[in-house]
Amino acid sequence: xxxxxxxxxxxxxxxxxxxxxxxxxxxxxxxxxx
Amino acid sequence: xxxxxxxxxxxxxxxxxxxxxxxxxxxxxxxxxxxxxxxxxxxxxxxxxxxxxxxxxxxxxxxxxxxxxxxxxxxxxxxxxxxxxxxxxxxxxxxxxxxxxxxxxxxxxxxxxxxxxxxxxxxxxxxxxxxxxxxxxxxxxxxxxxxxxxxxxxxxxxxxxxxxxxxxxxxxxxxxxxxxxxxxxxxxxxxxxxxxxxxxxxxxxxxxxxxxxxxxxxxxxxxxxxxxxxxxxxxxxxxxxxxxxxxxxxxxxxxxxxxxxxxxxxxxxxxxxxxxxxxxxxxxxxxxxxxxxxxxxxxxxxxxxxxxxxxxxxxxxxxxxxxxxxxxxxxxxxxxxxxxxxxxxxxxxxxxxxxxxxxxxxxxxxxxxxxxxxxxxxxxxxxxxxxxxxxxxxxxxxxxxxxxxxxxxxxxxxxxxxxxxxxxxxxxxxxxxxxxxxxxxxxxxxxxxxxxxxxxxxxxxxxxxxxxxxxxxxxxxxxxxxxxxxxxxxxxxxxxxxxxxxxxxxxxxxxx
Numbered sequence: 149x150x151x152x153x154x155x156x157x158x159x160x161x162x163x164x165x166x167x168x169x170x171x172x173x174x175x176x177x178x179x180x181x182x
Numbered sequence: 183x184x185x186x187x188x189x190x191x192x193x194x195x196x197x198x199x200x201x202x203x204x205x206x207x208x209x210x211x212x213x214x215x216x217x218x219x220x221x222x223x224x225x226x227x228x229x230x231x232x233x234x235x236x237x238x239x240x241x242x243x244x245x246x247x248x249x250x251x252x253x254x255x256x257x258x259x260x261x262x263x264x265x266x267x268x269x270x271x272x273x274x275x276x277x278x279x280x281x282x283x284x285x286x287x288x289x290x291x292x293x294x295x296x297x298x299x300x301x302x303x304x305x306x307x308x309x310x311x312x313x314x315x316x317x318x319x320x321x322x323x324x325x326x327x328x329x330x331x332x333x334x335x336x337x338x339x340x341x342x343x344x345x346x347x348x349x350x351x352x353x354x355x356x357x358x359x360x361x362x363x364x365x366x367x368x369x370x371x372x373x374x375x376x377x378x379x380x381x382x383x384x385x386x387x388x389x390x391x392x393x394x395x396x397x398x399x400x401x402x403x404x405x406x407x408x409x410x411x412x413x414x415x416x417x418x419x420x421x422x423x424x425x426x427x428x429x430x431x432x433x434x435x436x437x438x439x440x441x442x443x444x445x446x447x448x449x450x451x452x453x454x455x456x457x458x459x460x461x462x463x464x465x466x467x468x469x470x471x472x473x474x475x476x477x478x479x480x481x482x483x484x485x486x487x488x489x490x491x492x493x494x495x496x497x498x499x500x501x502x503x504x505x506x507x508x509x510x511x512x513x514x515x516x517x518x519x520x521x522x523x524x525x526x527x528x529x530x531x532x533x534x535x536x537x538x539x540x541x542x543x544x545x546x547x548x549x550x551x552x553x554x555x556x557x558x559x560x561x562x563x564x565x566x567x568x569x570x571x572x573x574x575x576x577x578x579x580x581x582x583x584x585x586x587x588x589x590x591x592x593x594x595x596x597x598x599x600x601x602x603x604x605x606x607x608x609x610x611x612x613x614x615x616x617x618x619x620x621x622x623x624x625x626x627x628x629x630x631x632x633x634x635x636x637x638x639x640x641x642x643x644x645x646x647x648x649x650x651x652x653x654x655x656x657x658x659x660x661x662x663x664x665x666x667x668x669x670x671x672x673x674x675x676x677x678x679x680x681x682x683x684x685x686x687x688x689x690x691x692x693x694x
Contacts, residue, residue, distance in 0.1 A: 155458065155459060155460045156458045158460070158462075159454075159457040159458035159459065159460065159462065160381070160385075160458065162457055162462050162465070163446055163449075163454065163457055163465070164442060164446070166465055167442050167445045167446055168442060170445070170475070171438065171441055171442065171445075171506075173479075174479070174482055174502070174506045174510075175498065175502050175506070177479075177482060177483055177486060177506075178486060178498045178499075178501040178502045178505070178506060179498040180486075181483075181486040181487060181489075181490045181501070182490075182496075182497065182498045182501070
């Protein structure tokens with residue numbers, strides 16, 4: 149049960165930080181085209 | 183077979199549609215509680231009347247179809263499709279009652295427009311004086327878009343119909359364009375979808391709440407704004423409690439949090455589930471995430487390149503907030519806008535508007551809260567074209583089976599490519615009709631195309647056409663396009679076919 153919860157939490161964190169990294173990449177593109 | 187003869191199709195359809203309507207009637211308790219909490223007595227009366235009417239209609243329909251339960255009638259595919267499409271239509275009419283009674287809409291049709299816009303997670307608005315809506319009505323608007331995004335038919339049936347044989351629920355599920363099985367049990371699948379959404383609801387609302395207080399909102403107002411903006415972003419809806427939409431908050435952090443939420447909301451629930459189960463590679467292997475990444479990055483880069491010639495948004499932060507925010511909002515079919523509607527027409531130029539039209543039509547992921555063609559279909563068609571070229575260039579004796587990854591490895595069959603192409607053609611036809619109607623009504627072609635793409639893809643961004651004063655034909659087209667776009671055509675065609683077949687039978691009876 150604990151492993152299951154841990155997996156879910158990790159999955160959630162991976163999704164959120166993955167999207168934030170993607171947005172950071174787009175921000176870098178905005179800096180590049182400035 | 184004997185049972186099928188005894189219980190008529192309309193009884194089965196009425197029975198399940200009645201349950202869905204009853205489910206929505208129960209949901210009206212939330213705006214009623216909100217009205218009580220904020221001592222809003224007129225909205226309280228509006229919602230009590232609306233709830234009573236909706237409950238009566240729901241119970242009446244269950245009563246008409248009561249033999250379905252008694253005789254254990256077999257639910258066919260046509261029933262599932264018709265129940266999904268019929269319930270969306272009836273709920274549009276019933277859920278519009280509190281809108282209409284509030285006095286914020288010019289006509290009942292405008293109220294229906296807003297409800298359909300909410301259900302389909304489009305986000306276009308005809309309700310007037312948004313800044314002075316009651317808390318109860320604001321709660322209702324954002325709840326509709328949240329529930330519509332997750333799938334209200336599935337929600338109602340999952341929690342209200344006792345499981346006899348779970349397999350039949352899948353037929354309603356497909357009717358609502360959410361044909362995914364996360365676990366073999368359909369009820370289990372729906373519960374996983376709601377679990378994912380509720381967890382994000384808690385975290386996303388908390389993040390926006392704290393940020394709201396940080397930017398100067400009072401705690402209660404910050405909480406309500408956070409809840410509304412989460413519901414709107416996660417369901418890729420685009421509604422906001424204020425006329426200025428996301429610009430009301432004047433906050434980069436608020437915009438970044440909503441961007442994270444609506445990007446996550448546009449992902450397939452199957453993808454969320456796979457990642458949560460521990461399969462993190464799914465994020466990079468899935469054909470939809472690949473397709474979304476490629477199209478969104480290309481659109482952002484092209485638009486940034488275009489604006490670098492215009493020198494309109496001079497610094498990187500304003501480019502991120504004005505260009506990338508709007509491109510992602512359009513691509514995920516959210517519809518939150520960080521520029522005023524007319525700025526698209528006056529500042530973005532033809533190239534910028536064209537990019538927006540393309541990304542609005544492509545849309546988000548299948549089995550998510552997003553609209554549009556969906557990344558899956560775009561990916562399948564692109565892969566199909568590549569495979570056709572490979573086949574032409576390889577030896578005739580080469581019988582290679584081509585595959586793609588979508589939750590699991592799947593064969594790229596001709597039938598899958600054909601069905602994807604057919605749905606995309608339907609979307610393009612609907613978009614073309616909308617553009618034609620817009621130009622016929624006297625609007626410029628680029629503006630008409632923008633607005634047609636927005637309704638067809640269930641986006642909600644406007645270039646300034648959508649207003650209570652638009653011609654009746656455009657309002658009707660918008661309602662139909664939002665409905666067809668959301669349910670992905672098939673179940674609506676089934677409803678039209680079913681109604682047409684019933685009408686033909688009645689005519690034959692009368693004639694013979």
